[in-house]
Amino acid sequence: MDDHMKHECVELQAAAAEYTEYLNSQLEKVKAKEKTARDRKKRLQDMLKDEDEHYEKEENEIKELMKHTLEMMTTKIEENGKMLLKSVKDVYDSNKEILNAKIKELDFIESDCNSVQEFVEAVKHHGNAKQLMSVRQGLTSRFQELLSVNDSVSRMEPCSVFKFLPSADFMKEGKLGEIATSQFQFKDIPEFVNVGDEVHIKLVTVGQQQKLNVSEEDIQVDVTSSTDETVATMVTRNEDGTFSITWQAATRHYNVSISVLGKPAGTVVVPKKGxxxxxxxxxxxxxxxxxxxxxxxxxxxxxxxxxxxxxxxxxxxxxxxxxxxxxxxxxxxxxxxxxxxxxxxxxxxxxxxxxxxxxxxxxxxxxxxxxxxxxxxxxxxxxxxxxxxxxxxxxxxxxxxxxxxxxxxxxxxxxxxxxxxxxxxxxxxxxxxxxxxxxxxxxxxxxxxxxxxxxxxxxxxxxxxxxxxxxxxxxxxxxxxxxxx
Missing domain, CATH: 2.120.10.30 (TolB, C-terminal domain)
Known part of the structure; x- marks a missing residue:
C-alpha cells in the first residue's frame, strides 16, 4: 500500500514538473505576447499622439486659412459693395441734381406766373380804365417774357435708369454683381405731323456703360396732348434694339414722358415744329x-x-x-x-x-x-x-x-x-x-x-x-x- 502510494506520488510529482515546464513555456510566450502587445500599443499610442498633433496642426491651418480667406472675401465683398453703392449714389445724385434744377426753374416760372395773374386780377377788379391802360405796355412785355421762357421738362438732361444685377456665381465671378445704367434718348422726332397720321418716334439707349436689357413691357409711355388729354400709344421693339412709340395725331403738340422699369427716363415735345x-x-x-x-x-x-x-x-x-x-x-x-x-x-x-x-x-x-x-x-x-x-x-x-x-x-x-x-x-x-x-x-x-x-x-x-x-x-x-x- 505504501509502495503503491509512493509510486503514485512520484508520478504526480513528475507530471507536475512536466506541467510546470509547460506553464513556464507558456508564460514565456505570454510574456512575449504581452511585450509585443505593449510595444504595439506604445507604437499605436505614439501614432495616436502624432495623429492628434497632426490633426490639431491641420485644423489650425484650416482655421487660419478660413479666417484669412473670410477676411479676404469680406474685404473683397466690402470693396465691391462700396463700389456698387458709390455707382448707385453717383447716378442717384446726378438724377437728383437734374430734377432739382428743373424743379427750381419751374418753381420760379410758377411763382412769376402766379404774381402776374394776381396783379392782373387786382387791376381788372379794382382799377379803373385809365389805370388798366396805363399798365398795358408793361403787362404786354411781361406776358411776352413769361411766354418766351422754355418751361418744358423736355429740355432737361436725360435721367439715367439704373438697376443692380446680382452675380449668378459669386465664387466664380468674384463680385456681387453690376450696376446696369442706361440713358434713353428720343430720335426721329418729326418736324411736322398731319392730323390723322400716325406719329412715330424712336427711343434709343446712349452711353458706353453696362446697359439695361429691357423689353416693351418694361417701358411705360405717357403721351398728353396740348389739351391735357391722355393719348393711347403703342410701344414695339425693333430689330436693332431700339423702340418705336406710335400714336395718332389730333392736336398741335404732345408732351411725351417715358419710364423704364418704373423709373422716369426722359420727356420730349412732339412734333418739333407743329x-x-x-x-x-x-x-x-x-x-x-x-x-x-x-x-x-x-x-x-x-x-x-x-x-x-x-x-x-x-x-x-x-x-x-x-x-x-x-x-x-x-x-x-x-x-x-x-x-x-x-x-x-x-x-x-x-x-x-x-x-x-x-x-x-x-x-x-x-x-x-x-x-x-x-x-x-x-x-x-x-x-x-x-x-x-x-x-x-x-x-x-x-x-x-x-x-x-x-x-x-x-x-x-x-x-x-x-x-x-x-x-x-x-x-x-x-x-x-x-x-x-x-x-x-x-x-x-x-x-x-x-x-x-x-x-x-x-x-x-x-x-x-x-x-x-x-x-x-x-x-x-x-x-x-x-x-x-
Missing amino acids: LLHVFKGDAMMGALESLTGVTMLKNDVIMVCDIMILFVRMNQRNDLTIPVIILSESFLPLYSAVSSKGLIFITSSKEVALINGEDIKYFGKGILIEAVGIAVHPLNSYVYVVDNGAHCVRVFSQDGVYVSCFGHEQLQKPRCICIDNNGNVMVSDEGLNSVELYKADGQFRRSLSRNLSLKHPEGIAIDKYGYVYVCDYGNSRVVKVDSRG
Missing part, C-alpha cells in the same frame, strides 16, 4: 390762340402772327395750315411785313426775323428795346421797325444792317407803322393818341387825326387811294382818314 392741318369755317376758331400782326402775301395768302403757334398762313378761302415756319424758341412773333421780292420780316420784342424761303436769320438784337410794328419801304427798300421801348422808328437794310432812327422828339408810345406808295411813313402812337406822318428820311411832317379823339390807336394800313385806316383800340372802332388827316 401740326399741319387744313381747317375750314368755324374750325379756325380753335386753331389760333394769341393773334397779333397780319400781312397780305402773294397769291392772296394772308400771314397771321400768333405768339403761341409762332406763325401761320391761311388763304382768303379760310383754309388754314399751321405752322409752316418755325422760329427760335425765344422768338414770339408780333408783327410782319413782306418786301416786293417776297422776303418776310417778323418782329419779336428784341429782334427781327428775316425769312427767305427756307433760310431764316435774325437781326436787331442789342439795338431794339421793344420792337412792335414793321414795314418795308416801297421806294428805298429799307425795313422800318417801330421801337416802342426807345420811342422811335429804327431803319435797317434788308440784310439787317442798322441804318438810322427817327421820331425821338415827337413819339411817345409808337405802336404800328405803314408806308404809302409815295414813301410817306405813318406811325400810330397810343401815347399821343394820333398818327404821325414822316418823310422816308425821317423828317417829321405833321400829325394826322389828332382831332378825331383816338384812344390808344394801334394797327394802321393804307389803301391804293391813299386812305388811312386806324384801329382805334380804346374806342373799339376803325377810323378812316385821308392823307391830310
Whole structure:
C-alpha cells in the first residue's frame, strides 16, 4: 500500500514538473505576447499622439486659412459693395441734381406766373380804365417774357435708369454683381405731323456703360396732348434694339414722358415744329390762340402772327395750315411785313426775323428795346421797325444792317407803322393818341387825326387811294382818314 502510494506520488510529482515546464513555456510566450502587445500599443499610442498633433496642426491651418480667406472675401465683398453703392449714389445724385434744377426753374416760372395773374386780377377788379391802360405796355412785355421762357421738362438732361444685377456665381465671378445704367434718348422726332397720321418716334439707349436689357413691357409711355388729354400709344421693339412709340395725331403738340422699369427716363415735345392741318369755317376758331400782326402775301395768302403757334398762313378761302415756319424758341412773333421780292420780316420784342424761303436769320438784337410794328419801304427798300421801348422808328437794310432812327422828339408810345406808295411813313402812337406822318428820311411832317379823339390807336394800313385806316383800340372802332388827316 505504501509502495503503491509512493509510486503514485512520484508520478504526480513528475507530471507536475512536466506541467510546470509547460506553464513556464507558456508564460514565456505570454510574456512575449504581452511585450509585443505593449510595444504595439506604445507604437499605436505614439501614432495616436502624432495623429492628434497632426490633426490639431491641420485644423489650425484650416482655421487660419478660413479666417484669412473670410477676411479676404469680406474685404473683397466690402470693396465691391462700396463700389456698387458709390455707382448707385453717383447716378442717384446726378438724377437728383437734374430734377432739382428743373424743379427750381419751374418753381420760379410758377411763382412769376402766379404774381402776374394776381396783379392782373387786382387791376381788372379794382382799377379803373385809365389805370388798366396805363399798365398795358408793361403787362404786354411781361406776358411776352413769361411766354418766351422754355418751361418744358423736355429740355432737361436725360435721367439715367439704373438697376443692380446680382452675380449668378459669386465664387466664380468674384463680385456681387453690376450696376446696369442706361440713358434713353428720343430720335426721329418729326418736324411736322398731319392730323390723322400716325406719329412715330424712336427711343434709343446712349452711353458706353453696362446697359439695361429691357423689353416693351418694361417701358411705360405717357403721351398728353396740348389739351391735357391722355393719348393711347403703342410701344414695339425693333430689330436693332431700339423702340418705336406710335400714336395718332389730333392736336398741335404732345408732351411725351417715358419710364423704364418704373423709373422716369426722359420727356420730349412732339412734333418739333407743329401740326399741319387744313381747317375750314368755324374750325379756325380753335386753331389760333394769341393773334397779333397780319400781312397780305402773294397769291392772296394772308400771314397771321400768333405768339403761341409762332406763325401761320391761311388763304382768303379760310383754309388754314399751321405752322409752316418755325422760329427760335425765344422768338414770339408780333408783327410782319413782306418786301416786293417776297422776303418776310417778323418782329419779336428784341429782334427781327428775316425769312427767305427756307433760310431764316435774325437781326436787331442789342439795338431794339421793344420792337412792335414793321414795314418795308416801297421806294428805298429799307425795313422800318417801330421801337416802342426807345420811342422811335429804327431803319435797317434788308440784310439787317442798322441804318438810322427817327421820331425821338415827337413819339411817345409808337405802336404800328405803314408806308404809302409815295414813301410817306405813318406811325400810330397810343401815347399821343394820333398818327404821325414822316418823310422816308425821317423828317417829321405833321400829325394826322389828332382831332378825331383816338384812344390808344394801334394797327394802321393804307389803301391804293391813299386812305388811312386806324384801329382805334380804346374806342373799339376803325377810323378812316385821308392823307391830310
